[in-house]
Amino acid sequence: KTQALDANCDGTADTTFAKTAVTAKPSECVIYRITATNNFTTKDLTSVVISDAASNWSAKATYVTGSIKDSASGTTTAPGTTAISSPLTIAANGGTGWLQFAIKINQ
Numbered sequence: 001k002t003q004a005l006d007a008n009c010d011g012t013a014d015t016t017f018a019k020t021a022v023t024a025k026p027s028e029c030v031i032y033r034i035t036a037t038n039n040f041t042t043k044d045l046t047s048v049v050i051s052d053a054a055s056n057w058s059a060k061a062t063y064v065t066g067s068i069k070d071s072a073s074g075t076t077t078a079p080g081t082t083a084i085s086s087p088l089t090i091a092a093n094g095g096t097g098w099l100q101f102a103i104k105i106n107q
Contacts (some may be wrong), residue, residue: 001034001052009104026107029064030036033100038090042085045092050085050099057103067102 003022004013009029015022017033024030034052038045050070054063063083068076074086085090088097 001032003033004031004101005029006031009064009102011102026105026106029102029104030061031067031100031102033098035096035098036088036090038092038095040092043092044095045088045090047087048097049087050089052079052083052085052098052099052101054079054081061103061105064102064104068100070099071097077098 002017002019004017005015005022005024006012011029013031017020022030032052036048036050036057039051061078068078068083070076070085070088072088074084077084083101084101085097090097
């Protein structure tokens with residue numbers, strides 16, 4: 001799971017996605033990206049679903065409506081209790097798939 005600051009909450013990361021902490025003020029946004037990597041050398045992974053429990057961030061932030069997307073441009077599920085990607089196919093030998101969404105820091 002990586003994160004980037006989106007100070008204007010415009011859907012564009014202002015910083016590079018990183019695993020380190022992001023400092024965001026109230027009313028600023030943070031974009032999360034959860035990436036899965038396939039380390040099998042010859043087997044593609046199919047029907048992979050990436051999810052994130054809202055309880056990881058909901059005490060101090062609110063989901064930004066419409067911000068959820070995944071690497072397959074599939075049908076995602078916005079967080080109520082969990083943010084969920086569409087079923088992804090991840091290619092062998094280092095292929096990746098991701099789920100991304102934004103949260104807005106509460107006052």
